[in-house]
Amino acid sequence: xxxxxxxxxxxxxxxxxxxxxxxxxxxxxxxxxxxxxxxxxxxxxxxxxxxxxxxxxxxxxxxxxxxxxxxxxxxxxxxxxxxxxxxxxxxxxxxxxxxxxxxxxxxxxxxxxxxxxxxxxxxxxxxxxxxxxxxxxxxxxxxxxxxxxxxxxxxxxxxxxxxxxxxxxxxxxxxxxxxxxxxxxxxxxxxxxxxxxxxxxxxxxxxxx
Numbered sequence: 001x002x003x004x005x006x007x008x009x010x011x012x013x014x015x016x017x018x019x020x021x022x023x024x025x026x027x028x029x030x031x032x033x034x035x036x037x038x039x040x041x042x043x044x045x046x047x048x049x050x051x052x053x054x055x056x057x058x059x060x061x062x063x064x065x066x067x068x069x070x071x072x073x074x075x076x077x078x079x080x081x082x083x084x085x086x087x088x089x090x091x092x093x094x095x096x097x098x099x100x101x102x103x104x105x106x107x108x109x110x111x112x113x114x115x116x117x118x119x120x121x122x123x124x125x126x127x128x129x130x131x132x133x134x135x136x137x138x139x140x141x142x143x144x145x146x147x148x149x150x151x152x153x154x155x156x157x158x159x160x161x162x163x164x165x166x167x168x169x170x171x172x173x174x175x176x177x178x179x180x181x182x183x184x185x186x187x188x189x190x191x192x193x194x195x196x197x198x199x200x201x202x203x204x205x206x207x208x209x
Contacts, residue, residue, distance in 0.1 A: 044100040048104070049124075064123075065122070073122070087115060090112070
């Protein structure tokens with residue numbers, strides 16, 4: 001099942017490159033040691049990238065950074081100069097999902113020094129991305145046996161079956177005895193044709209006695 005990225009998961013699973021500009025190799029190595037993750041468009045669920053392209057994240061900006069994305073991601077050729085506070089003056093190209101046309105992030109082409117770690121990387125907003133960890137599936141069509149059937153387990157089962165058969169034989173014998181008293185003229189060794197009315201009358205007579 002796809003999981004929504006959030007600040008907590010982003011902080012625990014990523015390395016913020018803003019404080020480690022010279023450690024991009026270590027960040028990539030740390031990401032590769034984790035189970036592979038597939039990133040999906042949060043709207044149409046198309047795969048847009050994976051953790052093998054992971055380059056880090058910016059917790060304050062709520063973005064993840066990838067060096068490559070899938071063919072389902074399109075990058076606009078028109079460059080825009082930002083006028084918002086967190087990346088004021090930066091030149092970027094808009095990143096969107098080619099499947100549902102939702103805006104997913106930016107590719108920075110020109111940045112001030114403190115944002116150089118984002119330049120020429122795909123910066124995706126975590127609100128626009130879901131993730132799925134490969135190998136995290138738990139449900140199975142045929143559940144595994146909690147305990148394999150060994151010779152010891154088989155012997156115990158056979159013993160329980162034998163006990164059950166013995167009890168059933170005793171019950172059958174008692175039922176046959178009762179039936180022979182209630183229906184003395186009936187042959188119960190073959191097919192029994194019981195008249196429920198006659199049985200009810202005889203039961204009433206037995207109670208009176």
